[in-house]
Amino acid sequence: MSLWLDFVGSTIRYVDTPTFGRIRVAEAGAPDAPAILFQHGIGGHLEAYCKNLVALSNQFRCIAFDYVGHAMSNRKAMEYTPIVLAEQVVELMDALGIAKAHLSGESLGGWVSGFLAVNHPDRVDRLMLNTGAGIPIVSEKGRADLVDLMERSKKAAGVAPTFEAVKHRIEWLIHPSNHRRLVTDELVELRLQYYLMPEGRDVTPQVNRMLPRHDEFLLPLERIRHPTMLLWTRDNPIHDLECAQAAVKRIPNGSLYVMEADGAHWPQYEAPEEFNRVARAFFGR
Numbered sequence: 001m002s003l004w005l006d007f008v009g010s011t012i013r014y015v016d017t018p019t020f021g022r023i024r025v026a027e028a029g030a031p032d033a034p035a036i037l038f039q040h041g042i043g044g045h046l047e048a049y050c051k052n053l054v055a056l057s058n059q060f061r062c063i064a065f066d067y068v069g070h071a072m073s074n075r076k077a078m079e080y081t082p083i084v085l086a087e088q089v090v091e092l093m094d095a096l097g098i099a100k101a102h103l104s105g106e107s108l109g110g111w112v113s114g115f116l117a118v119n120h121p122d123r124v125d126r127l128m129l130n131t132g133a134g135i136p137i138v139s140e141k142g143r144a145d146l147v148d149l150m151e152r153s154k155k156a157a158g159v160a161p162t163f164e165a166v167k168h169r170i171e172w173l174i175h176p177s178n179h180r181r182l183v184t185d186e187l188v189e190l191r192l193q194y195y196l197m198p199e200g201r202d203v204t205p206q207v208n209r210m211l212p213r214h215d216e217f218l219l220p221l222e223r224i225r226h227p228t229m230l231l232w233t234r235d236n237p238i239h240d241l242e243c244a245q246a247a248v249k250r251i252p253n254g255s256l257y258v259m260e261a262d263g264a265h266w267p268q269y270e271a272p273e274e275f276n277r278v279a280r281a282f283f284g285r
């Protein structure tokens with residue numbers, strides 16, 4: 001089944017922001033409902049949340065978007081950091097007329113969401129860090145996973161991506177037990193087309209420079225005062241479960257939920273029924 005069928009009932013459009021330019025947005029739900037902003041990972045795109053927007057839209061105003069420098073949003077040459085991207089989210093909220101929102105961020109999205117909560121606490125209601133980056137890597141396996149990802153990104157720099165290379169990257173995101181069901185030609189081709197866009201050749205390396213700078217931008221977890229859930233999997237790469245267990249102890253109003261279903265780095269896509277049930281309960285409190 002096409003992933004685009006999951007978007008039936010949503011609207012995809014472009015929104016202009018003052019500093020970051022045109023941002024692609026997918027939205028579902030009533031404009032006056034509590035808003036959830038879903039945020040993808042590094043090198044990602046809003047389709048990562050295709051199985052969540054419409055499913056949760058009967059209770060929330062659900063919004064996913066491409067970060068600047070990604071997919072169909074403006075590919076702006078600039079210094080990319082999670083703090084800068086948090087400012088993009090604030091500008092997007094302003095453009096959408098959203099004063100305050102729940103945040104759910106996966107990987108880079110969790111990293112950005114954490115900084116947004118710290119730097120603009122009045123704009124955030126509840127916070128879900130979904131296999132998020134920006135927390136200390138405490139295990140040797142996690143460090144090895146980060147080095148592996150940086151090496152892959154370095155090798156891919158300046159080289160035209162191929163179907164097989166992109167498929168390998170997506171398999172890294174998804175638990176092996178889910179590969180046959182979820183690593184489809186359509187998903188691989190979609191990401192490949194985004195990676196082949198000419199305007200991304202210079203910008204993508206600038207985006208990827210966030211990876212080796214990870215520890216420069218660790219989240220000040222003690223300063224996150226919002227109700228915060230770390231939603232994790234048992235097999236998340238880099239920031240493994242040990243990282244999440246250590247991090248949640250430092251968040252004053254934090255909790256940890258470990259997915260029951262098999263999942264790696266994309267639990268919202270790998271087990272959407274469980275993810276949506278947990279998100280509805282957490283954000284609906």
